[in-house]
Amino acid sequence: xxxxxxxxxxxxxxxxxDYARKGIARGRSVVVLHYADGxxxxxxxxxxxxxxxxxxxxRVAFAAVGRYNEFENLRQAGIRYADVRGYTYDRTDVTGRGxxxxxAQVLGTIFSSGGDKPxxxxxxxxxxxATPAQxxxxxxxxxxxxxxxxxxxxMGGSADAIAEIVxxxxxxxxxLAEAAKLAVGALGSDGGxxxxxxxxxxxxxxxxxLDRTRAMPRKFRRIxxxxxxxxxxxxxxPTNGT
Amino acid sequence: xxxxxDVVELTSExxxxxxxxxxxxxxxxxxxxxxxxxxxxxxxxxxxxxxxxIVAATxxxxxxxxxxxxxxxxxxxxxxxxxxVFAADEFSIIGIAGAAGLAVELVGLFQVELEHYEKIEGAPxxxxxxxxxxxxxxxxxxxxxxxxxxxxxxFAGWDEATGEGRIFxxxxxxxxxxxxxxxxxxxxxxxxxxxxxxxxxxxxxxxEAALAVIQALYDxxxxxxSTGGPDMARKIFPVVLAATEDGVQRLGDxxxxxxxDQLMASRAERPDGPGAPLA
Numbered sequence: 427x428x429x430x431x432x433x434x435x436x437x438x439x440x441x442x443x444d445y446a447r448k449g450i451a452r453g454r455s456v457v458v459l460h461y462a463d464g465x466x467x468x469x470x471x472x473x474x475x476x477x478x479x480x481x482x483x484x485r486v487a488f489a490a491v492g493r494y495n496e497f498e499n500l501r502q503a504g505i506r507y508a509d510v511r512g513y514t515y516d517r518t519d520v521t522g523r524g525x526x527x528x529x530a531q532v533l534g535t536i537f538s539s540g541g542d543k544p545x546x547x548x549x550x551x552x553x554x555x556a557t558p559a560q561x562x563x564x565x566x567x568x569x570x571x572x573x574x575x576x577x578x579x580x581m582g583g584s585a586d587a588i589a590e591i592v593x594x595x596x597x598x599x600x601x602l603a604e605a606a607k608l609a610v611g612a613l614g615s616d617g618g619x620x621x622x623x624x625x626x627x628x629x630x631x632x633x634x635x636l637d638r639t640r641a642m643p644r645k646f647r648r649i650x651x652x653x654x655x656x657x658x659x660x661x662x663x664p665t666n667g668t
Numbered sequence: 669x670x671x672x673x674d675v676v677e678l679t680s681e682x683x684x685x686x687x688x689x690x691x692x693x694x695x696x697x698x699x700x701x702x703x704x705x706x707x708x709x710x711x712x713x714x715x716x717x718x719x720x721x722i723v724a725a726t727x728x729x730x731x732x733x734x735x736x737x738x739x740x741x742x743x744x745x746x747x748x749x750x751x752x753v754f755a756a757d758e759f760s761i762i763g764i765a766g767a768a769g770l771a772v773e774l775v776g777l778f779q780v781e782l783e784h785y786e787k788i789e790g791a792p793x794x795x796x797x798x799x800x801x802x803x804x805x806x807x808x809x810x811x812x813x814x815x816x817x818x819x820x821x822x823f824a825g826w827d828e829a830t831g832e833g834r835i836f837x838x839x840x841x842x843x844x845x846x847x848x849x850x851x852x853x854x855x856x857x858x859x860x861x862x863x864x865x866x867x868x869x870x871x872x873x874x875x876e877a878a879l880a881v882i883q884a885l886y887d888x889x890x891x892x893x894s895t896g897g898p899d900m901a902r903k904i905f906p907v908v909l910a911a912t913e914d915g916v917q918r919l920g921d922x923x924x925x926x927x928x929d930q931l932m933a934s935r936a937e938r939p940d941g942p943g944a945p946l947a
Binding site: 482 | 694
């Protein structure tokens with residue numbers, strides 16, 4: 427029987443982090459940003475069935491990049507967590523902060539435990555507060571660290587190039603159409619300043635909002651098909667409904 | 669053990685693959701919060717207030733469901749403004765008669781069940797799928813029903829697949845039956861059904877269907893002491909919900925008040941309500 431090689435803990439963590447980062451960088455990106463009536467999610471996603479953005483609870487939504495089966499697993503756990511909590515206590519007792527904490531614990535444990543491979547995912551938990559000032563975007567990375575993002579969050583491959591474009595165009599109180607155009611333009615400019623921007627059509631996008639103006643308690647709404655095309659074309663506000 | 673389960677604790681169950689049912693999931697992680705976790709004790713039905721009559725009727729563009737506002741405990745009126753008809757989700761309605769506390773809890777569980785499935789799967793259940801799911805949940809309650817805690821729901825909704833409003837009734841053992849045109853459950857249901865038998869027409873519009881179910885509730889209240897009629901002094905009127913292709917909508921207070929005024933005026937002329945032709 428041979429002894430395993432000694433690997434310094436620093437090196438071990440660095441290797442795991444590199445591994446996770448490489449996995450995440452392979453995927454297409456997601457942009458999450460505040461707009462006048464809530465929070466907008468725009469993902470580059472050619473699949474209509476495998477979502478990167480989805481509803482967790484009345485005012486809480488989830489976006490992810492990376493390995494699909496891993497973030498899908500996290501998404502389902504989040505829905506279960508929220509529904510059990512809301513049913514046991516009250517619907518108002520389900521918060522984005524609680525959910526972000528839960529995800530941070532799970533990701534952190536998986537990352538630092540010796541056995542499993544780290545999750546190759548990055549996720550955003552966004553929550554609509556009572557007032558726009560209370561809206562929250564939490565960004566969680568593969569190692570369980572949480573960042574409370576002020577204006578927007580970008581995840582996935584070429585996140586830096588995309589974030590640069592979003593930050594140059596972002597102001598508070600953007601209308602939905604303006605915010606959507608900004609995000610779509612940024613997603614297309616992932617080649618950096620020297621490459622020609624790609625043009626992303628409706629079929630390559632997954633768009634959803636947490637919309638404060640929606641009458642029902644569930645504020646999450648997908649924007650797709652003709653509505654999305656109209657939103658990106660002339661900037662007219664789509665009416666409520668999916 | 670049971671103390672710990674009151675807190676939502678993250679276990680490997682949360683990461684288990686394959687289940688999109690909330691009830692199944694909760695029964696594994698936190699069974700104490702489910703209505704079926706009650707100990708079944710003989711005669712417990714007398715301890716709970718009873719909700720009474722629910723009426724539903726279809727019309728070409730959908731279905732309406734109405735409930736009176738009374739809950740009784742023996743000869744006592746336990747609550748005069750209880751609500752027993754709820755939107756189960758965007759396209760379906762559930763009305764409940766029987767043990768009020770348990771029934772309201774069951775509705776809450778059913779609503780979460782439908783929403784949970786929709787979120788996990790990314791698409792809602794079919795109307796028949798929802799009706800079957802409700803049957804399973806009633807079946808789980810059989811032990812309590814045998815001890816007097818009976819809940820009898822009436823489920824109705826807009827079926828997007830067939831493009832029509834449909835009604836489903838249940839018995840206490842979880843039997844599910846599809847009803848056509850109209851149906852009623854609860855203590856006053858015999859009278860309400862008799863009333864609708866004479867009043868119902870298949871070419872109703874939504875407003876006429878709403879008036880018909882309110883008429884039926886009035887007839888039920890007329891002959892069943894457990895069913896509450898419209899309370900004119902307090903302005904407590906039946907709850908009426910309609911499911912159409914645009915989704916579920918609760919009829920506004922003003923609209924109901926208008927229909928009730930119309931009904932009261934005609935009943936002042938003829939207290940037994942509209943007469944049907946003899947032949």
